[in-house]
Every structure is written in C-alpha cells, then in structure tokens.
Amino acid sequence: DAGVTQSPTHLIKTRGQQVTLRCSPKSGHDTVSWYQQALGQGPQFIFQYYEEEERQRGNFPDRFSGHQFPNYSSELNVNALLLGDSALYLCASSLVGRPQETQYFGPGTRLLVL
Amino acid sequence: GQSLEQPSEVTAVEGAIVQINCTYQTSGFYGLSWYQQHDGGAPTFLSYNALDGLEETGRFSSFLSRSDSYGYLLLQELQMKDSASYFCAVSHNQGGKLIFGQGTELSVKP
Secondary structure, three states, X not given: OOOOEXXXXXXXXXXXXXXXXXXXXXXOOOEEEEEEEOOOOOOEEEEEEEOOEEEEEOXXXXXEEEEEOOOOOEEEEEOOOOHXXXXXXXXEEEOOOOOOOOOEEOOOEEEEEO | OOEEXXXXXXXXXXXXXXXXXXXXXXXXXXXXXXXXEOOOOOOEEEEEEOOOEEEEEOOEEEEEEOOOOEEEEEEOOOOHHHOEEEEEEEEOOOOOOEEEOOOEEEEEEO
C-alpha cells in the first residue's frame, strides 16, 4: 500500500522566483491538504483539495495556489518567493466519508529561499 | 482565536510512562489527533479521539474530555526510539483542516 509521496525532497530558490511542489496521495484517498511547517513550529494549514476544487483555505496569501488532478494528485505553487517562505511543506491525504479517518502525511519538501 | 497548548519539552527514562497534555480553544471541534514527528520527517499518525474517553493502540493511548477541552497522549514502556516531537491537532469537521499545537519534544534517557 503506497503511502503519500512528495517531490522534490529538497529545493533551493531565490527571492522572487516561483516554485511548484508535487504530491501523490495514499492509495484510495481522494482529498489532499497542504501544510507549511517552519522550524520548531507545528504545521500550518494552507489549503485542501477535493474533487479538483479548493475546499478549505487557511490564512495564506494568494501567492499560494494549488491544483488537484483527476487522479487525486496535487500541486502547490508559490509565486514571488519571500525569505519567510523557507519551510518544510507537507502534503497530507485523507478519504471523505470515513469518520474515524484522519490525515496521513508525506515526507515533505524542504524549501530554502535565499 | 484558536489555540492549542501543550508542554514544549518532556524528559523521561526508558521503560517509564509519560503523559503529554493538550488543551484547546477553538471555534469548532470535531476530533483530536496525535502525531509523532522525528527530526523534521513526516508526521506519523498515532491516535484519534472524536468522543470522550480513552483510545488504546499498543503502547500509546489517547484520552479526550470535550467538556474540559482537554486531551492527553499516554506513552507506556518508553523506548529510546520514542524520542521525537509530538503534536496534538484539532479538526473542525470530518476530514477537514487540522490545527496543530506547537509540539512537545520528548527526550527518552537511558
């Protein structure tokens, strides 16, 4: 049973650039959520995708956008990168309609903005 | 506002029992989850409570009191590999966003 996978594992960008991160959900899952985790902090919710639409959004600017594909995989795009965007970006997947089900996380993409 | 409070650090010895508390103040509540994270790796799901009471999964148990907005994670027979950060997280609806606490760093000493 394949778990959540993310690519790339590490990424270095400079201020002002744009970045795209990718996520494949756990087999059988249909919902993908993205989180940002700064060093020493808990993950912060960015947004969630279900049925190829943004279902919920956290307190992040419009520079953060996403997409979900028909195969349930997802992308996170960040435009006009700032130094403060340096963080671990985590993808989590879940299945709608499973009341005892929670979210399962991928290994993350570590983004460094210089 | 919404907040979750948990101790920043806990230290215990191998073989002991440790309890990590979590109190929450959120605008809505559906369930409380617990995650383990080693050194910036993937948070790993440990336990979930939607109803009051105790849930047991092997060496780990989690408790919830909705009336007190309080929960805890209990780790028994501690092992060195249990040294990690532990996060509580609240969900407002089934499958919805998780709001995380700041994490508790557990150090297990020999």
